[in-house]
Amino acid sequence: MFSSHPSTGEPFTIIEGAWGLGESVVSGSVSPDYYVVDKRNKKITERRVAIKNIMHIKDPKTGKTVELPVPEDKKTAKVLDDDDIIRLVELGDVVEELYGTPQDVEWAIKNKEIFMLQSRPITTIKRKKETKDKISGGSSILEGLGASPGIAYGEAKLVADGSELGKVKEGDILVAVMTTPDMVPAMKRAAAIVTDEGGMTCHAAIVSRELGCPAVVGTRKATSILTDGMKITVDGEKGLVFEGRREGEGAKAAVAEKTVSLQKQTCDCN
Numbered sequence: 001m002f003s004s005h006p007s008t009g010e011p012f013t014i015i016e017g018a019w020g021l022g023e024s025v026v027s028g029s030v031s032p033d034y035y036v037v038d039k040r041n042k043k044i045t046e047r048r049v050a051i052k053n054i055m056h057i058k059d060p061k062t063g064k065t066v067e068l069p070v071p072e073d074k075k076t077a078k079v080l081d082d083d084d085i086i087r088l089v090e091l092g093d094v095v096e097e098l099y100g101t102p103q104d105v106e107w108a109i110k111n112k113e114i115f116m117l118q119s120r121p122i123t124t125i126k127r128k129k130e131t132k133d134k135i136s137g138g139s140s141i142l143e144g145l146g147a148s149p150g151i152a153y154g155e156a157k158l159v160a161d162g163s164e165l166g167k168v169k170e171g172d173i174l175v176a177v178m179t180t181p182d183m184v185p186a187m188k189r190a191a192a193i194v195t196d197e198g199g200m201t202c203h204a205a206i207v208s209r210e211l212g213c214p215a216v217v218g219t220r221k222a223t224s225i226l227t228d229g230m231k232i233t234v235d236g237e238k239g240l241v242f243e244g245r246r247e248g249e250g251a252k253a254a255v256a257e258k259t260v261s262l263q264k265q266t267c268d269c270n
Contacts, residue, residue, distance in 0.1 A: 003092035004102035009125040020055030028178035028202030124209035146239035147205035150214035152192035192234035
C-alpha cells in the first residue's frame with residue numbers, strides 16, 4: 001500500500017493484494033488486485049480485480065515458502081472487501097501522520113485482523129509537471145497498469161532470464177514476464193519497461209520509478225505479442241503500448257532525459 005500516490009504525492013491511497021504471502025506481489029510473479037481510494041472522502045475511485053494464478057504460503061512441514069496454484073474459486077475473486085480497503089486506508093493515514101511523510105506499507109490480513117509488517121518512506125514522489133506531450137493517433141496493442149510515468153519509444157527486447165540481459169542496449173525497451181534483481185543493470189539501460197505480470201508495488205514498478213523510467217506492468221501478454229526488434233511506444237502514465245512511434249516531444253526526449261537523470265544519481269535498486 002502507498003499512503004499517497006507514489007509518483008505525484010497526490011492524496012490517493014493505492015492498495016494491492018493477492019492470496020497468500022506477499023512475496024508474489026513484491027516479486028511481480030502475480031498481478032494483484034488493485035484499488036485506489038481518495039483519502040479526502042474515503043471513496044474508492046478505482047477497483048481492478050485481477051486473475052491471480054499463483055500464491056505463496058508457508059509449508060507447515062518444512063517451514064519454507066512454497067508456490068502453489070490459486071484454487072479455481074479464488075482466481076478471479078476479490079481479495080479485499082470495502083471494509084478491508086477503508087481500514088487499510090485509515091492505517092496508512094495513521095502511519096503517514098506518524099512519520100510525517102507518505103509511506104510504502106506492507107500489510108497482511110488474517111481472520112479479518114490487519115497486521116502492519118513494515119513501513120518505509122516513499123522515495124519516488126516528484127512534482128507533477130504540466131505537459132502537452134500526449135500520444136495521439138492509432139490504437140494501443142497492449143494495455144496494463146501505468147506503473148511509472150513518461151513516454152518512450154524504442155526497440156522491444158524480450159528477456160526471459162539473466163542470460164539474455166546483454167540483448168538490452170541503451171534506449172531499448174525491456175520486455176519480460178516479470179523483472180528480478182539481477183535484471184537491474186539492463187533496466188538502467190532501458191528506455192522503458194513492459195511486463196506480463198505485476199502491479200504498482202512489484203519490483204519492475206518500484207525500480208522503474210527510482211530510475212525515472214516509464215513502465216507498464218500487468219499486461220498479461222506482452223511477451224507473446226511483442227517480438228525482438230519491434231518498434232514500440234510506451235505510455236507509462238496511461239498504461240498503454242503502441243506499435244511504432246506515437247509521440248509528441250516527450251517520447252523523443254525520454255531517453256536523453258533518463259540519461260541525464262542517471263548521470264546525476266546513483267540508484268541502489270534491488
